[in-house]
Amino acid sequence: MSRPLARVTAAALACASLAALAQVPEFRVGVEAAYVDVFVSRGDAPVVGLGSDDFELRDEGVPQPVAVVASDVLPIQALFVFDSSSSLTNEKRAALRRAGEILLAALRPADEAGLLAFSAEIFWLAKPTRDRDAVRRALARMEPIGATSVYDALLAALAVADPRGRTLIILFTDGRDNTSALDASHLKAVAERTSALVHLVTVRDALPQPGRPIRAPLDRTALDDIAEATGGRVWVANSVATLGGAFERIAATLAARYVLRYEPRGEPKPGWHRLEVKLRKGRAQVHARRGYWAPEH
Amino acid sequence: MQRGVGLLLFAAVSSGPAITVAGTAEAGIGARYEFVLNxxxxxxxxxxxxxxxxxxxxxxxxxWQLLELRMRALRSCPTCPDTLLDRLPLKAAAMLHFDVDVALRPANVVIEQPPTCSGRHARRASQFAELLALRVDGRDFARRFYLVMAQRAQWDACLDEAIEWWGHAGLERFPNDPELLLTVGAAHEKYARLTDRSPTPHLRNALGPLAAAVQADPALLQARLHLGRVQWRLGELDEARRTLQNGIAQGGEADERYLAHLFLGQVHAQAGRADAAVEALQTALGIDPAGQAAAAALAQVLLLRGDTTAARAVVDRALTRPRDHFDPHWNYLSSNATDIDDRLDDLRAECGR
Structure with missing residues (x-):
């Protein structure tokens, strides 16, 4: 059952472990229900209070009837993927701890959070848990060491994302990559095949700068592609001092997200399905996955 | 501290009677200078x-002006005796100037800050290396000096220095030296990874030296690894596969075999041969079960073919397995050598009269 993660089918839920079912006991749907996470904004301000009639969703160009469902029936698994390479100064470390607090505060009780740290090595500091204090303790344990495997860390987060639910990946890096086996070009196709929503946060210094580099520059265009393909985005803070603002805006998107449910008409063909989500009336930016992959039957 | 020692030595040389340097007046490089070299x-x-x-x-x-004159004479008659050059500790001169250069460089605040590249003392060290390369008793030392300097500059991301100062300069004196060719190629390859612009010109620059290194020493497995990876990054997938498979056939150390299978897996993946990619990457993980680079590459292939459960299992194992060594890929692009400090110490140990 490798249905693309943008789609959560009843079959997937049936296959889920009892423990996972216990997390969402009230969730029951038809065989081919699909769910799409959507965030709507005007400028930087989230647009709230929208209903089912406000949205238009097309799957491969075919309009689909949608229903807005309460987002808390599908808990979030939030994976904080934080750069702990040697460039992590005390100031950045403090900023990341504050960022973690901001994000934890935005989660609902049923949501899980985990902390995956990376330098050259990628390692769990806290596996996904509802225990917020465990994550806080893990944030406090972040120590700067070694080089930077940004792309391999993002791949790892996509791979461990919960395929049955809504995984939110928030990756922070303050620098460039120098030890990954993968590069940005490898990741977009992977991100499209998962249901994870990816937000990438960086500071301006990490983007291409004149002078002699020692680490591979982050490919901003490719990162935008990866994040936007999943319905997320890249947030660039001007400095460490303004990093908290980026995380506050991500937290705001969490609180104001819509989960659209629809039952695709007809037999879904295998391969890439282009999704378009927009508002029927009014002007606003709608952030949602650009599509999903349907497996061979 | 440095200044104090310098003044003390100057006083010792100036006051003279306790320390006499035979032939100094005749040689003319300076008594103080020759004293410090000794x-x-x-x-x-x-x-x-x-x-x-x-x-x-x-x-x-x-x-140095006097030494340059002697060097010209040496070029026209390599076997002619030269009292000054025979007397001077030329190996010590090369190493001393290098050590002074390192001592004068500002220290890095954090490890990922670009290190300062070599200055004029290192340039002088390279001139002594050139002199040594002309002398029968200095050639082997000079070759190893050029090589370790190129590798060190490559490690510090001083890539122009690695390629031009040390790599090409070394190859002028030691044409077709496989290790120097490998290092020049690997420095170009690293350039391709680090540049903000298109990597392709740098990858193309890497191809020639790496292919020449393989030709000069077919047993040099590292050269095949770098050549195969560069061919892959250039999209020359069939050539890359052949190069890496030839490398794998050679055997080699565990780290080299791990990298060869990792890169071969990535070549297969890019060529759309998912099954072959999985096999190669699983072999890499068999060699280094904690290898996160191979785990990431394998999980990528598995996710692309829809096998999310297997991908998750591979990553779960890689994240939780105890590690007692670096993943070889983490150092791969830093330098093609990881024992640079040991080899510098070896060279220092050979500087005695």
Whole structure:
């Protein structure tokens, strides 16, 4: 059952472990229900209070009837993927701890959070848990060491994302990559095949700068592609001092997200399905996955 | 501290009677300079470095002008005796100038800040290496000196220095040296990874030296690894596969075999041969079960073919398995050598008279 993660089918839920079912006991749907996470904004301000009639969703160009469902029936698994390479100064470390607090505060009780740290090595500091204090303790344990495997860390987060639910990946890096086996070009196709929503946060210094580099520059265009393909985005803070603002805006998107449910008409063909989500009336930016992959039957 | 030692030594040389340097007046490179070179040759490295760091550059240049004349003569008659060159500790001179150069570079605040590249003392060290390369008793030392300097500059991301100062300069004196060719190619490859612009020109620059290194020493497995990876990054997938498979057939150390299977897996993946990619990457993980680079590459292939459960299992194992060594890929692009400091120490140990 490798249905693309943008789609959560009843079959997937049936296959889920009892423990996972216990997390969402009230969730029951038809065989081919699909769910799409959507965030709507005007400028930087989230647009709230929208209903089912406000949205238009097309799957491969075919309009689909949608229903807005309460987002808390599908808990979030939030994976904080934080750069702990040697460039992590005390100031950045403090900023990341504050960022973690901001994000934890935005989660609902049923949501899980985990902390995956990376330098050259990628390692769990806290596996996904509802225990917020465990994550806080893990944030406090972040120590700067070694080089930077940004792309391999993002791949790892996509791979461990919960395929049955809504995984939110928030990756922070303050620098460039120098030890990954993968590069940005490898990741977009992977991100499209998962249901994870990816937000990438960086500071301006990490983007291409004149002078002699020692680490591979982050490919901003490719990162935008990866994040936007999943319905997320890249947030660039001007400095460490303004990093908290980026995380506050991500937290705001969490609180104001819509989960659209629809039952695709007809037999879904295998391969890439282009999704378009927009508002029927009014002007606003709608952030949602650009599509999903349907497996061979 | 450095200044104090320098003044002390200057006083010793100036006051003269306790220390006499035979033939100094005849040679003309400067008594103080020659004294400090000999100090280094005697193994008193720290004192010599501190003293030379205080020398006015003009004084060193004056000494070098004479040596340049001797070098020209040496080029036309490599076997002719030269009392000055026979007397001077030339190996010590090369190493001392390098050590002074390192001592004068500002320290990095954090490890990921670009290290400062070599300055004029390293340039002078390269000139002594050129002199050594002309002498029968200095050639082997000079070759290893060029090589380790190129590798060190590559490690510090001083890539122009690695390629031009040390790599090409070394190859002028030691054409077709496989290790120098490998290092020049690997430095171009690293350039491709680090540049903000298109990597393709740098990858193309890497191809020639790496192919020549393989040709010069078919047993040099590292050269095949780098050549195969560069071919892959250039999209020459069939060539890359052949190069890496030939490398794998050679055997090699565990780290080299791990990298060969990792890159071969990535070549297969890019060519759309998912099954072959999985097999190669699983072999890499068989060699280094904690290898996160191979785990990431394998999980990528598995996710692309829809096998999310297997991908998750591979990553779960890689994240939780205890590690007692670096993933070889983490150092792969830093330098093609990881024992640079040991080999610098070996060279220092050979500087005695």
């Amino acid at each position: 100090l280094y040759a005697e193994g008193r490295h720290a004192e010599a470095v501190a003293a030379l760091a205080e020398f006015p550059w003009k004084e060193l240049d004056d000494g």
